[in-house]
Every structure is written in C-alpha cells, then in structure tokens.
Amino acid sequence: MGTTTISDSAELRLAEGVRLQTDSVTGKSVLLYPEGIVELNETAHEILARCDGRTLAEIVQALAEEYDAEIDALAADVRDTLSDLQRRKLVELR
C-alpha cells in the first residue's frame, strides 16, 4: 500500500459531495458524505475549514499564526490528517 505524501504546494479542497457543517445537537463540526458522517475534533475542523483551494503550506502557515505553534511539528500533523482524509476521498488535491 503506497502512502500518499502531500506536497507543500498541493491545493486542498473538500472532495466533491462532501459537506462540512455544524451538528446542531452537539455544536460540533461534522463532515457529511454519501452514507457517512465523521465527527471532527477541533484540530481537524480548523484544518478542514481552510481547505478552500489553499496549499498545504498556506494552511500550515495560517494555523501556526493562529495558534502560535511550532511550524515543523504542526506541518507533520496537518499532513497526516489530510493524507488520511484524502485516502478516504474526503479531501482532494490539485
């Protein structure tokens, strides 16, 4: 099984047919897709809310500024999260 490595310049979007919205019962963020629901933790929500065509590097930069975080560790986490979501066809790369 090949692992997908997302490059810094890859543009990220929610995949077609995937919706990010707030669950009115819990107030939490959810991803909705055909016959599936993923409840997001705060980190995943913050990443996905920025998947609007921005590159991986831009998303990491924005998060680092927002949360005053160390960029290398953050970049690894964001890349892992997005790779997992990309394999599940929930985000797409361009």
Next chain:
Amino acid sequence: MTTPRPYALLAEITYRCPLHCPYCSNPVTALPVAASPCEAPRRPRDGGYSNGELTTDEWKRVIREAAALGVLQIGLSGGEPLARRDLGELIPAAREANLYTNLITSGIGLDDDRVRALRDAGLDSIQLSFQSDESSLADEIAGAHAHECKLDVAAKIREARIPLSLNFVIHRRNIDRLPQMIDLAEALGAERVELANVQFYGWAFRNRAALLPTLEQVDRARDIATAAKARLAGKIDIFYVLPDYHERRPKPCLNGWGRRYLTVNAVGDVLPCPNASSAIPHLRFENVRTRDLDWIWQESESFNRFRGTEWMPEPCRSCPQREIDFGGCRCQAALLTGDAANTDPVCELSPNRARVDAILHDINSSSDRARDWIYRVNPKSLDRRFATTP
C-alpha cells in the same frame, strides 16, 4: 439510559420499482402491517397517492421532524424513488432542513432534464445500483433490460457533476466478476463503490439457496476487494460489506437498535430497521400519520424493545463485545431462530449457530450454482390495504 439521537433517516418513499431483483430487501408481502385490520384506512389528504403512500406534504413534515430530532442525512430510497414525481419538492425540503441528501436509485427513468432538475433542487449525491458489469448477467438478475440504460444514466450524472456512488449487491451468481465490477466503477468515474455481499432479508431470505456464495468464492472476493481498496485509495472509496453468514461474529447491525438510524417506509410506518416489519411481524410499529417522529423515536415500544443492553439474553448479556456488536441483528435472529431477542445465530457463541452452519454446509457441498430464484414482484397489497375506503 438517556435516549440517543438519530443521525440518518432512510426514506423508502415508494415500493414501486421497474426492476425485479431477487435479493430486494423490501418486504415479500409488501404490506408492512402497522394498522390493525379494523382501523379505518387513512387516505392521503391531497389525493396524490391513492395507493397509500405518504403524500408530499406528509414527507415534508417527516423531514422537518427528523431534522429536529438530530438527523443529519437522508437517503431517498424505495422501491425506485424516481417513480415518485415529487422529488423536486422533497429534495429542497431536505436541504432546507440542512440534511445531506442522497438518492438511492436504479437510475431507470433518469433523463437529462431530470438529472439537471435533481441537481438544481440541491441533491448532494446519487447512489446508482448495478447488478453486474455486463448486460446479459445484469439484466438476468434485474429481471429487466436495465444495464445499458444504467450506463447511460451514469454518464448523465457525471455530466451534471453530481457525485456518484455505485452499489453492487454481490451474490453467488455475480461474485466471481468482482474485478470487472470494480473496473466498471473506475471507467464510469464513480467516487465511491459499495460492494455489498447480499444480506438475507426480504426477497433475499426467500432466495438464499440461490444467492449464498460458497466459502471459496467469499475468500477470493475478500482478497480482491482488499487489494482494490488499497490500489484505488484517494481515487475511489471502496466499501466492502461482509458476507454475514460466513463470519464468526455478528455484524454490529445498525450500530445498535434505535441508536443511530430510523426508516420511514412508503406508507409511513417508522422502523428501527428497514427489514423489521417483515422479519419481526409481532412487534407493533408506529405510523407518522398517527404519531410524531419524536415520540416514536423516544417513547415507542418498537424503538425501545432492543435498545441498549438490558434486553439481552446470554451469551450476549455478559459478553465483552456487547456494546461493539450489540448482539448482532434482531431481524436475522427472528428469521433464523424464530425469536428476535435471541443472539444473532451468526455468532459462534450462539446456541443456534448450527442453523447457519447447516445452510453453509448445504451450499458448500453442492456443485449446482444455478438454482432458480423467485423474482421480486411489485406490491399489490398496498392497494388492497387502502382500496376499501368507499
């Protein structure tokens, strides 16, 4: 125990269908009995569906009530949902309630205009069924000339840029063509593929001797699906539904009874599971024409009967898996042991596992792979139930 909230509503808006698949999960009697025989038949107020199906306005109310309960997703299914002419009203109603809206269809009856209308109404995705990868076998399974039409419909859906999932129900007659089915999904540009080993309810239960794959077939199919899932990761999301009878532990059916899902069928009966009305006929199911969805979900006997773990007999009651597999499937327990409260007999710990083994033994020791099946027929009893009003 606090009552959980539901996440998804399956709306079986009609039982009418142009196909006759012998594995259809619709009730074989097509009469989900909720009303007692002496109760006055209820007619739709706006007169659109004299066969007893819920009206457009009734469905809109169900959609609003479901969203208020916490439902996030609706599957518009059937029967063939395109047989109803009011999808252009039901889809916007679902979108207005902020529901993710998926149409589960054979595709028959979907022309260019209708595809665009569905998209413009706000449909989020379409799940298109296929019976196999090529016409002769697919049409034999469907009992109709449908395959070529489906190929055409898949292309139209992609042109309209509606996300496309394909669904293949897998059984003894088509399981050896799994690689070709996956190729077809790739060629048609599907985002998702469900490779669903047939589950034995409704017509499929009646036809199980003709549909159940052999152990050898199942082992090969699992390897093919696993390899394809890895190969296509990021391109097509493959969901493989396990061949229930061949497993050693039961499936976590519905992720627990009355816990995440509810079904409203064509005549408005509210079911914890789409198969429950035919598999567990003695349980009384409520109807949206007499009760609101909130009461039915929270209070009704049918939704509370197998909720949680209190109802469980041994070996489930003391099993460390009890909140993982929830004792398996109530409908399967009812169909194979005669009592819905028994442990799912697929479980190797069930005292009734021998019943499943006997069925499997019969299949694996038989070289006859072309036993006859009975095709699904369209329901007439819906008409009967409501035809007595003067």
